[in-house]
Amino acid sequence: MKSALKSVLKRGALVTVSTALAVTGLAATAGPANAAPGGPGGSSNIRGVDPGNTDLMIERLCSQEADDNGLVYGSLNVETGQFRTYDEMYAETERLGHSPTAPWEYFSGYCTYPQASTWSIKGETIRTSNWIGNRGTSEDKETFVRNYTTKTSAKKSVGAKISIGFAKGLFGGGAESSFSYEWGWEKSSSFERRSEKSIPACAQVATTWTPYQRVVRVNPVFNVTSYGWHKGGDPNESESWENTTTWRGRDASWQKIYSHGYYIDGISDKLLPDGTPDGREDKIQENLDADSCAS
Numbered sequence: 001m002k003s004a005l006k007s008v009l010k011r012g013a014l015v016t017v018s019t020a021l022a023v024t025g026l027a028a029t030a031g032p033a034n035a036a037p038g039g040p041g042g043s044s045n046i047r048g049v050d051p052g053n054t055d056l057m058i059e060r061l062c063s064q065e066a067d068d069n070g071l072v073y074g075s076l077n078v079e080t081g082q083f084r085t086y087d088e089m090y091a092e093t094e095r096l097g098h099s100p101t102a103p104w105e106y107f108s109g110y111c112t113y114p115q116a117s118t119w120s121i122k123g124e125t126i127r128t129s130n131w132i133g134n135r136g137t138s139e140d141k142e143t144f145v146r147n148y149t150t151k152t153s154a155k156k157s158v159g160a161k162i163s164i165g166f167a168k169g170l171f172g173g174g175a176e177s178s179f180s181y182e183w184g185w186e187k188s189s190s191f192e193r194r195s196e197k198s199i200p201a202c203a204q205v206a207t208t209w210t211p212y213q214r215v216v217r218v219n220p221v222f223n224v225t226s227y228g229w230h231k232g233g234d235p236n237e238s239e240s241w242e243n244t245t246t247w248r249g250r251d252a253s254w255q256k257i258y259s260h261g262y263y264i265d266g267i268s269d270k271l272l273p274d275g276t277p278d279g280r281e282d283k284i285q286e287n288l289d290a291d292s293c294a295s
Contacts (some may be wrong), residue, residue, distance in 0.1 A: 152267065
């Protein structure tokens with residue numbers, strides 16, 4: 001039996017692959033991420049507006065493999081908030097012999113990753129040298145060797161762990177990235193330093209490094225190309241379906257949607273203008289057991 005699912009989802013205006021895969025960006029803002037006026041990339045926030053876990057819905061929707069046109073597909077039960085990916089939609093359509101009707105609604109589009117905000121933090125302090133002890137009765141001086149290499153990471157607020165390849169495409173310095181400020185993504189840098197430091201009697205000393213880091217947050221945005229629902233009649237006939245190019249048939253401000261609680265953070269050490277890691281070095285000291293020291 002012929003299913004109208006594909007025709008329902010593809011009747012709206014399509015975009016070219018180059019447009020569908022474009023990654024857009026906004027100017028950086030200081031401080032922790034908050035919902036941008038109008039939403040990232042001019043999108044509208046569906047969190048708290050539409051039913052269900054919209055954070056997870058956008059994550060699952062955008063995590064699907066796109067078709068040859070760069071599009072992904074989904075369906076939403078507008079009463080319960082249940083979401084189905086394309087594979088799940090297709091399986092249910094095959095079982096019923098037609099696309100499920102109300103309260104299920106269907107949509108296609110492409111995902112972009114505009115920057116929502118960026119801010120600076122202090123990273124975790126780590127020890128960068130061996131402990132060197134002085135078990136004598138007077139101050140000593142020793143040469144300390146310190147080593148550090150910059151670090152990067154990325155994380156999602158919901159859903160599966162982000163892949164390294166995707167993170168590099170999103171936050172790295174390649175053609176897919178729209179982030180232009182200086183930070184350490186794909187710019188690994190390290191240092192080795194040697195200097196003499198004093199060690200008090202019956203104590204041990206080491207050095208630590210606190211990296212200065214940049215956080216870049218993106219809220220994935222779903223760009224609607226087609227949105228449809230059953231309006232009555234034979235569900236296997238495309239004429240029985242209403243189709244628009246905005247989310248749930250709302251006005252033009254709903255052509256792009258996001259869910260504020262779903263974000264991806266890229267975190268990387270900052271670099272100084274000369275390309276070396278930016279941060280603060282400190283000397284730490286611990287007293288040794290007096291019984292192990294000279295008296």
